Amino acid sequence: MAEIKPYHTTLSKKQEVEQMFDAIAPKYDLLNSILSFGVDKGWRKRVIRILKQLQPHSILDVATGTGDLVIAMAKSGLQAEKFIGFDLSEQMLNFGKTKIHQEGLSEKIEMVKGDGEKMPFQTGMFDAVTASFGVRNFGNLKQGLSEMHRVLRPNGDMLILEFSKPTNKLFKSLYYFYFCNVLPLIGKLVSKDARAYTYLPESVDAFPSGKDFVVILEEIGFKNIQCIPLTFGISTIYWAKK
Numbered sequence: 465m466a467e468i469k470p471y472h473t474t475l476s477k478k479q480e481v482e483q484m485f486d487a488i489a490p491k492y493d494l495l496n497s498i499l500s501f502g503v504d505k506g507w508r509k510r511v512i513r514i515l516k517q518l519q520p521h522s523i524l525d526v527a528t529g530t531g532d533l534v535i536a537m538a539k540s541g542l543q544a545e546k547f548i549g550f551d552l553s554e555q556m557l558n559f560g561k562t563k564i565h566q567e568g569l570s571e572k573i574e575m576v577k578g579d580g581e582k583m584p585f586q587t588g589m590f591d592a593v594t595a596s597f598g599v600r601n602f603g604n605l606k607q608g609l610s611e612m613h614r615v616l617r618p619n620g621d622m623l624i625l626e627f628s629k630p631t632n633k634l635f636k637s638l639y640y641f642y643f644c645n646v647l648p649l650i651g652k653l654v655s656k657d658a659r660a661y662t663y664l665p666e667s668v669d670a671f672p673s674g675k676d677f678v679v680i681l682e683e684i685g686f687k688n689i690q691c692i693p694l695t696f697g698i699s700t701i702y703w704a705k706k
């Protein structure tokens with residue numbers, strides 16, 4: 465898998481990714497809702513619907529960013545005692561903390577800064593681990609997935625929501641035109657970061673999706689892996705057990 469970095473400097477991918485999300489954090493939520501037409505909210509709801517079947521007591525949301533998934537979980541009526549949002553970017557977390565405070569969820573959700581490839585959590589301590597649009601940004605994908613596997617309890621569930629590649633021919637060409645031409649332009653205008661929204665389609669293109677990603681999850685040691693394509697396959701939920 466080719467390494468796709470935001471800025472092409474001498475810094476590592478991880479350092480560049482942290483820098484990029486710190487820079488775009490103030491506009492991240494706004495751009496998310498403009499660029500996805502709100503469809504991403506429905507995708508997160510699908511993840512939560514699966515979690516409701518599982519009734520986990522402790523949930524870790526890796527690469528939580530501004531916390532949209534972990535906040536939606538805590539508001540959904542899921543009865544977990546512990547919700548932790550974990551992210552590399554201090555600024556993304558700060559915006560998340562403000563939203564959590566405004567929603568009155570500060571007692572329920574803890575936001576922790578750190579690297580998903582080396583997490584400060586005990587082995588087997590979570591019933592469920594999630595990540596939405598996060599793992600594609602890991603500096604070392606397999607290391608990050610191994611960490612997600614490590615912190616899960618035996619038979620615990622991992623749910624990854626990530627961009628994938630649509631298969632329908634007509635939809636695919638329309639989608640790629642939007643994703644590779646329109647989206648980077650709006651992203652650049654609003655975020656003022658010339659690269660962040662060009663990095664997005666580039667990183668999705670280089671990232672393994674569908675069966676290719678399942679092979680990697682199997683290599684890490686995950687079992688019972690299911691792929692659930694969403695909206696013509698623009699995104700996929702990967703549901704796997706430890």
Ligand SMILES: C[S@@+](CC[C@H](N)C(=O)[O-])C[C@H]1O[C@@H](n2cnc3c(N)ncnc32)[C@H](O)[C@@H]1O
Pocket residue numbers: 478481482485526527528529530531532533550551552553556578579580581595596597598601602603608
């Ligand atoms: C596209 S955002 C997704 C945020 C959120 N999960 C969502 O659905 O909107 C990707 C996030 O992954 C985080 N990230 C990237 N690499 C990471 C790592 N190694 N450890 C923890 N977080 C990481 C970034 O800081 C960023 O907040």
